[in-house]
Amino acid sequence: MSGLTIGQVAERTGAATSALRYWEDLGLIRSVRTTGNQRRYERVTIRRVSFIRAAQRVGLSLEEIRAALATLPDARTPTATDWARLSRAWRGRLDEQIRRIEKLRDQLDSCIGCGCLSLRTCALNNPSDVLAEHGPGAVLLEP
Amino acid sequence: MSGLTIGQVAERTGAATSALRYWEDLGLIRSVRTTGNQRRYERVTIRRVSFIRAAQRVGLSLEEIRAALATLPDARTPTATDWARLSRAWRGRLDEQIRRIEKLRDQLDSCIGCGCLSLRTCALNNPSDVLAEHGPGAVLLEP
DNA sequence: GCCAGAGTTCAGGTGACGTTCAAGTAGCGC
DNA sequence: GCGCTACTTGAACGTCACCTGAACTCTGGC
Known part of the structure; x- marks a missing residue:
């Protein structure tokens, strides 16, 4: 009441x-x-x-x-x-998140064969365009 | 050297x-x-x-x-x-992450029309099966 | 009036670092 | 060896989004 x-x-x-x-x-x-x-x-x-x-x-x-x-x-x-x-406005954010992770996954696929993780050859290691450079602020997906 | x-x-x-x-x-x-x-x-x-x-x-x-x-x-x-x-072993993790976010996005799509966010009717608000209940440990996706 | 359970504030901890500080070090040219 | 600059040091404190525990107080039912 x-x-x-x-x-x-x-x-x-x-x-x-x-x-x-x-x-x-x-x-x-x-x-x-x-x-x-x-x-x-x-x-x-x-x-x-x-x-x-x-x-x-x-x-x-x-x-x-x-x-x-x-x-x-x-x-x-x-x-x-x-x-x-x-x-x-959230829709775009989620699409963006999915896009990022899919890209990471595809890079992982092309990388698993070589196990390289080396600097110039491995895409997984050159994620400059995959994820933002790091401003503060964590995104908790699975808290 | x-x-x-x-x-x-x-x-x-x-x-x-x-x-x-x-x-x-x-x-x-x-x-x-x-x-x-x-x-x-x-x-x-x-x-x-x-x-x-x-x-x-x-x-x-x-x-x-x-x-x-x-x-x-x-x-x-x-x-x-x-x-x-x-x-x-990372592959499955990424797939799982994508699955979770896609589900969230789909729920958002079905929810945006109503603007409800109400308890029983809105899927966005009943994410019990979407994300784990919360143990400690943050997943930083976009640090 | 009593008791359990739900509420209160406050201090301190978490993870994964970033920032700031005075002080020390490495390596260069000269 | 001297000076200079760029780099590095440990410690302490800040960040975000809370969680945990201690020590206490309120509320509601009997």
Whole structure:
């Protein structure tokens, strides 16, 4: 009646309570407190948390997710259209991820015969165009 | 002549010097020291580092890589056949990764229209069979 | 009023490094 | 041998997205 506990949100979304608290510290979600200082979440938070988890699976960092969530309307409860707008951009990311891994796999196929891993001859070892050069920010695919 | 410096190994392999020192701390690579306490690497270390980098791109943790490297012969310099044996097992991993992301993408496609992200109806939100439940250990795809 | 279970904060750990620092070293020309 | 620059050193701290445990407090049912 007065909102969902952190345990209820965790159970309904599959997120760990520690993650929910962490996301709240980062400002991704909000809660109100009871007189005893316990968190209580609105029901709309469930959808927000679901969005965060889905976005993570697609490979977005929490900072990117925070930015995306910031474009949601303050005044009203987000609609299905709002959520759809945010998730539409993910498609390309997934295609890109698949493309990268497929390329890596094909290179591996052409490389396994030789076992080379040598500098100029082996494509597996020259991935400059396969993966970005490394900015910070990990993509957890299988956390 | 008396071995490669850490900077030379970094340049030839593309690994950062900080990573090389870290891997040495973990026992993945070895070095000898000069009288001035600087690291000097054998030329074979280049191939070893290349293997580590390739294995990481495939998604192995450093611990898994350490275990794989431990199967290399101590007595002699590893041959192309040795390296090929180690990398053969990666194929399935990459296929599995592609399968996972493709499934996620397909679910996203069927989900974008509705913008739902709701609990029972949206596949994107029920990924229990898509990704493992989360043991520790991050897979960095795009570091 | 009691108790179990769920909640709280805080400190510290994880993996795989990157960054920054003062201080030391290598190798070059001269 | 001297000076110069580029490189290297270990230690300590930061990063990201949390997890774990300690020590405590709240909530809800009986």
